[in-house]
Amino acid sequence: MYVTLSPVKRKIVEEVILWILILSSTIAILTTVGIVLSLLFETLRFFDSVPIGDFLFGLEWSPQIAIRADQIGSSGAFGAVPLLAGTLLISAIAMIVAAPLGLMAAIYLAEYASRNVRNFIKPVLEILAGIPTVVYGFFAALVIGPMLRNGGAELGVQISSESALAAGVAMGIMIIPLVSSLSDDVIRAVPQSLRDGSLGLGSTRSETVRKVVLAAALPGIVGAMLLAMSRAIGETMIVVMAAGLSANLTADPLQAVTTVTVQIVTLLTGDQEFDSPKTLAAFALGLMLFVVTLILNVIALRVVKTYREKYD
Amino acid sequence: MTDRQSLNIEQKVLQKRHRAERRFRLYGVTAITLALAMLASIFVSLVVTGHSAFRQAEIELLITFDADVIYADGGRTEQALYGADYQKLARMALRKLFPDVSKRADKKRLNKLLSPGAGFVLRDLVLNDPGLVGQSRRLSLPVSDNVDLYVKGQIDTTLPEGQRQLNDRQIGWIDSLVSKDLIKLRFNTRFFTNGDSREPEMAGIMGAVKGTFYTLMVCFLLAFPVGVLSSIYLEEFAPRNRLTDFIEININNLAAVPSIVFGLLGLAVFLNFMGLPRSAPLVGGMVLALMTLPTIIIAARSALKSVPPSIAQAALGLGATRMQAVFHHVLPLAMPGIMTGAIIGLAQALGESAPLLMIGMVAFVVDIPGSVVDPATTLPVQIFIWADSPERAFLAKTAAGILVLLAFLIVMNLSAVILRKKFERRW
Numbered sequence: 001m002y003v004t005l006s007p008v009k010r011k012i013v014e015e016v017i018l019w020i021l022i023l024s025s026t027i028a029i030l031t032t033v034g035i036v037l038s039l040l041f042e043t044l045r046f047f048d049s050v051p052i053g054d055f056l057f058g059l060e061w062s063p064q065i066a067i068r069a070d071q072i073g074s075s076g077a078f079g080a081v082p083l084l085a086g087t088l089l090i091s092a093i094a095m096i097v098a099a100p101l102g103l104m105a106a107i108y109l110a111e112y113a114s115r116n117v118r119n120f121i122k123p124v125l126e127i128l129a130g131i132p133t134v135v136y137g138f139f140a141a142l143v144i145g146p147m148l149r150n151g152g153a154e155l156g157v158q159i160s161s162e163s164a165l166a167a168g169v170a171m172g173i174m175i176i177p178l179v180s181s182l183s184d185d186v187i188r189a190v191p192q193s194l195r196d197g198s199l200g201l202g203s204t205r206s207e208t209v210r211k212v213v214l215a216a217a218l219p220g221i222v223g224a225m226l227l228a229m230s231r232a233i234g235e236t237m238i239v240v241m242a243a244g245l246s247a248n249l250t251a252d253p254l255q256a257v258t259t260v261t262v263q264i265v266t267l268l269t270g271d272q273e274f275d276s277p278k279t280l281a282a283f284a285l286g287l288m289l290f291v292v293t294l295i296l297n298v299i300a301l302r303v304v305k306t307y308r309e310k311y312d
Numbered sequence: 313m314t315d316r317q318s319l320n321i322e323q324k325v326l327q328k329r330h331r332a333e334r335r336f337r338l339y340g341v342t343a344i345t346l347a348l349a350m351l352a353s354i355f356v357s358l359v360v361t362g363h364s365a366f367r368q369a370e371i372e373l374l375i376t377f378d379a380d381v382i383y384a385d386g387g388r389t390e391q392a393l394y395g396a397d398y399q400k401l402a403r404m405a406l407r408k409l410f411p412d413v414s415k416r417a418d419k420k421r422l423n424k425l426l427s428p429g430a431g432f433v434l435r436d437l438v439l440n441d442p443g444l445v446g447q448s449r450r451l452s453l454p455v456s457d458n459v460d461l462y463v464k465g466q467i468d469t470t471l472p473e474g475q476r477q478l479n480d481r482q483i484g485w486i487d488s489l490v491s492k493d494l495i496k497l498r499f500n501t502r503f504f505t506n507g508d509s510r511e512p513e514m515a516g517i518m519g520a521v522k523g524t525f526y527t528l529m530v531c532f533l534l535a536f537p538v539g540v541l542s543s544i545y546l547e548e549f550a551p552r553n554r555l556t557d558f559i560e561i562n563i564n565n566l567a568a569v570p571s572i573v574f575g576l577l578g579l580a581v582f583l584n585f586m587g588l589p590r591s592a593p594l595v596g597g598m599v600l601a602l603m604t605l606p607t608i609i610i611a612a613r614s615a616l617k618s619v620p621p622s623i624a625q626a627a628l629g630l631g632a633t634r635m636q637a638v639f640h641h642v643l644p645l646a647m648p649g650i651m652t653g654a655i656i657g658l659a660q661a662l663g664e665s666a667p668l669l670m671i672g673m674v675a676f677v678v679d680i681p682g683s684v685v686d687p688a689t690t691l692p693v694q695i696f697i698w699a700d701s702p703e704r705a706f707l708a709k710t711a712a713g714i715l716v717l718l719a720f721l722i723v724m725n726l727s728a729v730i731l732r733k734k735f736e737r738r739w
Contacts, residue, residue, distance in 0.1 A: 025550070027538055028605060028606070039573070041580070104344075127351060143353070177347075206333045206335075236572045241696065241700075289573060297565055297568040297569075
C-alpha cells in the first residue's frame with residue numbers, strides 16, 4: 001500500500017503534508033481568535049446603544065424592549081451587577097458543597113485508602129463528572145428543589161422552588177469529581193520523603209496530612225479550586241433549569257436569583273431580530289464570562305504548573 | 313508536678329491526637345459516602361420517575377375503515393385519503409362500546425379518552441395499505457396522557473372532582489375498559505420510533521437520536537482528522553518556539569472555556585456571518601467539533617508521546633524520512649490511545665446542550681431529520697425541552713430520555729475502556 005516516489009516528488013509531497021499539519025494546528029488559535037473577535041465585535045455594537053458604565057455598574061436588569069415606543073419602561077435596563085451577584089452566589093454555594101467533599105475524598109483516596117478501594121472508588125466518582133449537565137438540571141428541579149422547599153416549610157422558612165441553593169447544590173455535586181481528581185493529582189505529587197520525615201518525628205497520619213502534605217500541596221489545591229470555580233461560573237444547563245429568570249440583587253440563598261449564563265440563553269433562544277440591544281447584550285455578557293473564566297483558568301494553570309515543577 | 317501526673321497529661325494528649333486522627337479519617341469516609349450517595353440518588357430518582365414511560369396504556373378498538381367517513385368529501389383521491397378525519401373512526405369505534413352515552417358533553421368527555429394522535433396512527437396504516445378502506449380491524453390505539461397516568465396509578469382520585477384531569481364518569485369508563493381487558497399497558501414502542509410531539513403519549517426520541525447521530529458524525533469528521541493532524545505536528549515536528557508555546561497554552565485554555573461561549577461563536581460566525589442554516593446538525597456538529605478539539609489533541613499528544621522514540625529511530629536508521637517514520641510507524645502504534653481519547657471527547661459532546669441552544673437546535677421538530685441540514689434537535693436538548701413542558705406526563709418521558717442518554721454514554725465510555733484494555737501496551 002505504500003507508494004514509491006522519486007526523492008524529488010517525495011520531498012514535494014512531504015512539504016505539502018507538513019503544511020497541512022501546520023494548518024491543522026492553527027485551527028485551535030483560529031477558534032480563540034474567532035471567539036474573541038465575534039464577542040468583541042457584537043459587544044462594541046451593544047455599547048453603541050447602551051453606555052458601558054450602565055452595563056458594568058448598573059443595578060437593574062430588565063432587558064425587555066418595548067414593541068411600541070410609548071410603552072412604559074421601553075428603554076430596558078442592562079445593568080449586569082445583579083447577574084454577576086447571582087452567578088457568584090450560586091458558584092459560591094457550589095464551592096461550599098464541592099470543596100470540602102472533593103478535598104476530603106481526595107485526601108482519603110490518596111493517603112488512607114487501600115489500592116483496591118482506590119481503584120474502585122475513583123472511577124465511580126468519575127461517573128459524576130460524566131453525567132451530562134442537563135441531567136443535573138433535571139435532578140435539581142425534580143428532587144433537590146422540592147426537597148428544600150418541603151424541608152423549609154417544615155421549619156417554617158419560605159424557600160423559593162427556584163432557589164439559588166437548589167441550583168448551587170446540584171452544581172456542587174457536579175464539580176465534586178473535578179475537585180477531587182485535581183486535588184488527588186497534586187496530593188500524590190507531594191514527595192514521599194516529606195511524609196516520611198513527618199511520620200518519623202512522631203506525627204500521626206492526619207497531622208502529617210494537614211500540616212505537611214496539605215501545606216506543601218496548597219498552591220496546587222488552590223489551582224484546583226480556581227478551575228472548579230471557573231467551571232461553576234460558566235455552567236449553563238443546571239442554572240437554566242433550576243435557577244430563576246428574574247434578576248434579584250440579593251445574598252439570600254433561599255431566594256431565586258439569575259445568572260449570566262441563564263440570561264444569555266433567555267436572550268438568544270426567543271425569536272427576535274439579531275440587531276436589537278437585547279441580543280447584542282447576550283454577547284456582552286458572553287465576553288464578560290469569557291474574560292472572567294479565562295483569567296481564572298490562566299491563573300490556575302500557571303499556579304498548578306509552577307507547583308508541579310517545584311517537585312519534579 | 314510529679315512524673316505520674318506528666319505521664320497522665322501525655323497520655324491524654326496522645327488520646328486526643330488519636331481521636332483527631334480517627335475523626336479525620338471519618339471525614340474522608342463521610343465525604344466519599346456522601347458523594348456516592350448523591351450519585352446513587354440521582355440514578356434511583358431517574359429510574360423511579362422514568363421507568364413508567366417505557367410502558368404505555370393502549371386501547372383495543374374494532375375500527376371500521378368506513379369509506380363514507382374517509383371519502384367524506386366525495387372524491388376518491390390520494391389527497392382525500394391523506395386529509396380524512398381518521399380521529400372520527402376511532403371515536404365511532406369507542407362510542408360503540410358505550411352505546412348508552414348520549415349527552416353531548418358526555419360524548420365529548422368520552423372522546424377525550426383517546427389520544428389526539430390516534431387518528432394519525434390510523435392514517436399511517438391506511439396510507440401504507442389503501443386496501444384497508446371498507447374493512448374492519450382490531451387495533452391498539454394510544455389513549456390520552458391522563459388516561460395513561462390513571463392506569464399507571466399516578467392520578468390522585470381522592471382529590472375533589474373539579475381539581476382532577478379526569479371526572480368520575482371518565483374514571484368509570486376507564487375502569488370498565490380495564491376490567492374488560494381493552495385498555496392495557498404495553499411496551500411503548502412509539503417512544504423509540506416517533507419524533508417529538510405536543511402530546512406526551514405520541515412523543516418519542518427517534519428524531520432526537522437521529523439528530524444526535526448526524527451532529528456527532530459531523531463533529532467526529534471534523535474534530536478527529538484536525539485533532540490528530542495538529543497533535544502530530546505539535547508532538548513530532550514543531551520546533552520549540554514562542555508560536556508553539558502559544559498554541560499549547562491556547563489549547564489548554566480552550567479546553568476550559570465555558571461551552572456556552574462556543575455557542576455564541578457558532579451563532580455569530582456560522583449562522584450570521586457564513587449564513588449556514590439554523591437548527592441544523594451541520595452547525596451543531598461544527599460547534600461541538602471546536603469544543604472537542606482540545607480534548608482530542610491533548611489525548612492524541614499523550615498517545616503519541618507514549619510511543620517510545622526507539623521505534624521512530626529504527627525507521628529513521630533504515631532510511632525513512634521523518635514523515636514516513638511518523639505516519640508508518642508511530643501513528644499506527646498510537647492509534648488505540650488516540651481512538652480512546654476521541655471516544656471520550658465524543659461522549660462529552662454527546663452530553664452537551666448549552667451551545668446547541670444558541671444555534672437554534674432547541675426548536676420544536678416533529679419530523680425525523682433525514683440529513684445534516686434538516687432542522688433537528690439532539691437527545692440532551694430534547695430532554696431539556698421535555699423538562700420544560702407543563703404536561704405532567706412529560707416528567708416520566710424526560711427521565712426515560714435521560715436513561716436512554718445515559719445508556720448511550722455508558723456504551724461509549726465502556727468501549728473506550730475496552731479499547732484501552734485490549735490494545736494497551738507497556739513498552
